[in-house]
């Protein structure tokens with residue numbers, strides 16, 4: 090047996106940042122190297138995502154997560170025992186075959202991702218490499234990503250106080266990752282100050298640590314964020330752009346998009362008009378899930394009408410190669426959100442990043458709303474050169490675990506790493522910033 094052969098896989102129930110059950114896992118190799126992870130879980134999940142075993146994510150110790158945990162230490166261990174951990178794609182293929190379903194719903198995508206990630210960490214440990222180096226192509230320069238940081242939350246993460254799920258700061262003018270993060274931290278604090286000055290308590294904090302104020306309209310949230318940027322003495326558009334995750338699947342009723350907070354029911358065409366109106370008035374650089382997950386026609390229209398912005402598919406693509414390829418062929422969207430747990434293995438997530446990069450789609454590596462204190466996502470962003478990363482707010486330790494890892498890597502790597510900065514967005518998105526104006 091070689092030193093990098095998998096010798097043991099253990100699993101246990103753990104908690105995610107919402108206090109809901111998830112899977113913890115350790116992979117050990119013959120030579121003594123090891124890797125350990127606790128996997129994340131989403132709330133605004135797409136219908137086409139790989140399937141977790143979670144009992145609907147409600148009961149700690151329920152059969153769902155228990156089933157996933159026993160799958161890890163039973164069938165999945167059996168499938169990867171003795172395999173070389175440094176051959177990630179063979180390990181991932183064995184995991185997928187052991188499950189045997191396309192959506193990984195028999196043993197659970199959470200069980201499979203846990204083994205996949207812990208294997209990558211164990212392999213890196215065995216090779217004496219940091220994870221970002223172990224997952225990178227041989228000649229690739231590490232790339233620190235442009236962060237997008239959640240400031241205001243609505244939708245499924247904040248009791249649906251507003252319809253749009255995420256309002257994020259994108260520090261397009263920052264010259265380093267550290268400066269980018271510092272600016273976002275200032276925007277977060279200043280936005281909370283604006284609420285306090287208005288007499289609205291900012292104390293309500295959403296699932297990802299974003300502010301969850303009750304506001305009358307989605308535009309009011311864009312106004313609030315813009316006011317926060319200015320109060321932080323930064324320039325909306327030049328220093329900080331705005332990204333939104335509309336998460337439109339969440340309020341699509343079958344034929345209409347229902348903006349409940351505003352009591353309006355819109356057709357896809359009308360929703361695109363609404364978004365175009367926002368783009369005229371606010372420095373919006375990126376729009377995620379502008380339309381619902383299966384509204385390919387609406388998405389195609391949006392891609393044409395909102396051209397120039399990063400149009401990011403999350404529920405639309407669900408980190409699935411075939412769905413991304415359909416988008417590429419049909420000229421739908423121009424960017425993909427990559428969440429490893431939507432697809433179940435690191436190999437599959439990596440293939441999506443490559444296909445996007447080969448076809449001029451930008452890539453944003455993303456955490457989930459139910460996160461853990463792990464920081465491997467930061468290493469994947471750097472090693473895979475995704476260019477952008479989204480991990481929620483800048484408060485709460487399950488988020489700062491990723492930011493802090495990136496801060497450390499930037500300091501450690503110095504000149505040996507690139508910083509993506511605004512170039513991670515399409516050049517055309519950058520130009521729209523100059524034309525953006527406020528009411």
Ligand SMILES: O=C(O)[C@@H](CO)OP(=O)(O)O
Pocket residue numbers: 130131132133134254255297334336403455456457458459
């Ligand atoms: O929709 C999203 O992009 C994510 C993160 O904000 O949320 P969830 O993990 O709930 O899908």
Ligand SMILES: [Mg+2]
Pocket residue numbers: 334336377378403404
């Ligand atoms: Mg999303």
